[in-house]
Amino acid sequence: MKPSLAWLGVLLLLSPCAQARVELPLLFSDGAVVQRDRPLPVWGWASPGAKVQVDFDGRSATAKAAADGSWRVELPAHAAGGPYALRVRGDGETVTVQDVLVGDVWLASGQSNMEWPLRETDGAEAEIARADDPQIRHFKVPQSWSEKPQARLTGGAWASASPQAVADFSAVAYYFAQELRKTTGVPIGIIDSSWGGSSIEAWMDPDMLGLDAAALAEKMRQRQAKHDEIAAKTQALTARWQAPPAQDADWTVAGLDESDWADIRVPALWETQGYAGMDGVAWYRATFELSAREAKGDLELGLGQIDDDDIAWVNGQRIGGMERSWNVPRVYKVPAAVLRPGLNTIAVKVTDTGGNGGIGGSAAQVYLQPAGGQRRPLADTWKFRTAGIRVALQDGVNQIDSLLYNQMIRPLQPYPLRGFIWYQGESNAYPGGDQRYRELFAAMIRGWRADWNAPELPFLWAQLANWISAGDTADAQGNVQSPWAVLRESQSATLALPATAQAVIIDVGDADDIHPRDKRTVGHRLALAARHLAYGQKLVYSGPVYRGMTVQDHRAVLSFELQGSTLAVRGGGDEVHGFEIAGADRVFHPAQARIVGATVMVHSSQVPQPAAVRYAWRDNPTDADLSNREGLPASPFRTTEW
Incomplete structure (x- = not known):
């Protein structure tokens, strides 16, 4: 969810025919899983006019590269099995893809709850240790974007489920695949094309959105103008803070002059408090009081979920820090030797590498707990200032119409699939967006199915889990504003489409965390739906x-x-x-x-x-x-x- 995006503007714009060698899409790489019982298209690029021959388990097909270097063949359907080798000859060379399995391939997409890695879930340590199934394989599509449809992915490779690799698999997709392996006995491949915080519009092409080229261009222009306006406000807000401290210790001590520091709510990401598009380093400071008795013992300090890196001090003494852990609650032990009766000072240096930044999480995660004493909340107004930042709203590309579709979905076509699983909607759960979602979601499902020329390809999704959003309100007359409830209704309405199902998960969410850690239940319920819709098993796959x-x-x-x-x-x-x-x-x-x-x-x-x-x-x-x-x-x- 939090990779650097600096390289994303550099896309593969060179014509395929500029490569004087035969090439395959990255999906056709060592360890691939291809779809059983369906004709298998194989495509790629070579020199214009080159003859290309494709061989797979005794089946062959040939093609001639077009003027732009593209070529495509179709092999007959193949039963589950393997491993096999896929060989492509052309331009005087042979490209061999080893260890190819034939089974079922599912495309997993959506935002952060689909992207969420197994290593950050309940029971992860034990699950990772026992992961040993080379017939479950996972292909992670890199987070990338483009203003125009692309034929090639920017990266990605197949990995088999093992203790060395499975920790980074999509947890929902892994548990889904695990159950299908047990019930079908065939290899399962997962293509994980997801991006945290993404809107549904970003996963749709202009036709699905009802936009022509001129309308899309105007929308992009308006978005850019809005982004420029927001960036200018952030730059004006931070312009007074130019010089960082000579060394970290300068801003960690008690008694620091904070007259030029701003107020900021903790916990709350800084983007929500006027610092939109800001990445880099910023500092937080707060104080707390201890009695003489409390100061004699160790203390536990909770600092919420810090996005991305942090170093924390109490009274000028470093007490902890983490890197690349935007979704991990910080809990640090403060030794008694650091503490003093009366006023104590907390200083936190936060480094944001991209996307959201700051001290986030729930209020319950920001606290101090003296040894043997009661936990006391520290969620409040803290002091804040920047120290070396940049302002660029490129991180918002996952909200912009079609940009993710162009680079993360379009290049996957026409790789045959058994179906889709989807976990997204949080970014569209706002007044107006929650109602419109039913139209968008249905249009996206129809559009993706048309892209794969499979009008009833199973499409399964996770309904939004329980969580408390800022938009959830109720007045004395019982009038409720709940964008998540309305968006769930929009998801349910989409069941009117054929070959669809949803996993209801309002019982396994977390009121204080938009990323619930129980992903096993989500994968299991999606698998129940798949077993019924995709495999024809007679079972109860949905609640009332x-x-x-x-x-x-x-x-x-x-x-x-x-x-x-x-x-x-x-x-x-x-x-x-x-x-x-x-x-x-x-x-x-x-x-x-x-x-x-x-x-x-x-x-x-x-x-x-x-x-x-x-x-x-x-x-x-x-x-x-x-x-x-x-x-x-x-x-x-x-x-x-x-």
């Missing part, structure tokens, strides 16, 4: 799905699609939580709900004539506990879109 409402005796009676399962309450019993009910006045009230057979009966003494019901209609619906007997949660819903 709302189907309709009637009113009986002042109660709303809700019916559900159950896939042959039964309704249940997570944790047991038949009293269900997370429901609200409203009458014609459109004012929602907390409701009592009970499972009665295959229905849920919902009522409230404050609503004698029910008109509408909603369930789990918040960003973080922790009390929502309707599920089926398999433990799969019901999807959030509302009976009417008031």
Whole structure:
């Protein structure tokens, strides 16, 4: 999620025919997995007019390179198996791709929760240690972008699941592949093309977005003008801070003159506080008080999730630091020898290498805890100043229409796939964007399927997990603003497309962290959907799905699609939580709900004539506990879109 982007502006713009040798796309490299039981296109580049021959397990095909050097052949479908060698002869040389398996290939895409590596998840150490399946393979598409569609990836290689490699695999995709390996017995290849913080628009081409070339160019011009305006504001805000300290120690001591320092909220990334597009080094300072007794013992200091590197001091003494760990909560031990009764000073040097920067995470992660004492919050206003920064809004490319599609999706075509898995939506969960998502998402699915010439290629996604966003509000009348709830509804609406399914995960998120660490459950639920849609297995792959409402005796009676399962309450019993009910006045009230057979009966003494019901209609619906007997949660819903 946080690589340097300085090289991204340098793209491979040379014509393929400039290379006087036969070449293959990087997907056709050692260790590749290719799709079974489908015709296999193989393509590449050579000298114009060159004859190219492709051989694979006794099957051959030939082609002549076109004037631009491009060529393509199609080999017949092949059953699962391997390893095999793929040989391509042309331009007087032979290129051999070794250790090729034939199995099922899935494209995994989205933003940071799909990108999230196995090493940063629950149970990672044990899972990495036992990873030993050379028939699970992972290809990571580098984060890259282009203003025009590209034929070549900027990098990437296949890696087999082993303790040496699997830590960097997409965790969701790995657990998904692991289950499919067990149930199908064939090799599974994952192409991971994801970018943290990306919008859905960045993964769509102009046609999917309904933009012609002129409209796209104008939109790019407007975005650039807006970016220039924001960058100018950030530069004006930081212009007063020119000289960094002669040495770090100068800004770590107590009693420093902070009159020229600014105030900043902690925790909160600095981009959200006026410093948009800023990368480089900045400093934070704060103080805390200790009693004489507290100062005699060691102390635990929590500093949130610092993006990306940090060094921390207390009273001028270094007490910890981490590098390239933007998603790791900092917890440092402060020895008693460093502490003093009364006022103590914290100084933190933060280095941001790209993207977001600063002290982030949740308020609960910023604290001090004296030995044997109560934890005390340090989330507050701190002092802040920069010390060597640059302002460039290039990190926003993952939000711009088509830029990621052009460089991270287009070059993958027409590599045959078994299907898609998708985990994205957080960046579009804002008022307006949450409603529009249903149109965009459906258009993207249809567009990607058309790109692969497979109108019903299975498309599976993870619905947004529970989390508390800044947009989640409710007033005294029960009017809720929840962009995550609306975006979940938009995701559910997309199930109207054929060969689609979603994994509902409102029970495995983290209220304080947009990146929940339980990725095993997400991969498992996506795999259940794949086993049904892609492999035709008869199994329950989804929780209850709302189907309709009637009113009986002042109660709303809700019916559900159950896939042959039964309704249940997570944790047991038949009293269900997370429901609200409203009458014609459109004012929602907390409701009592009970499972009665295959229905849920919902009522409230404050609503004698029910008109509408909603369930789990918040960003973080922790009390929502309707599920089926398999433990799969019901999807959030509302009976009417008031």
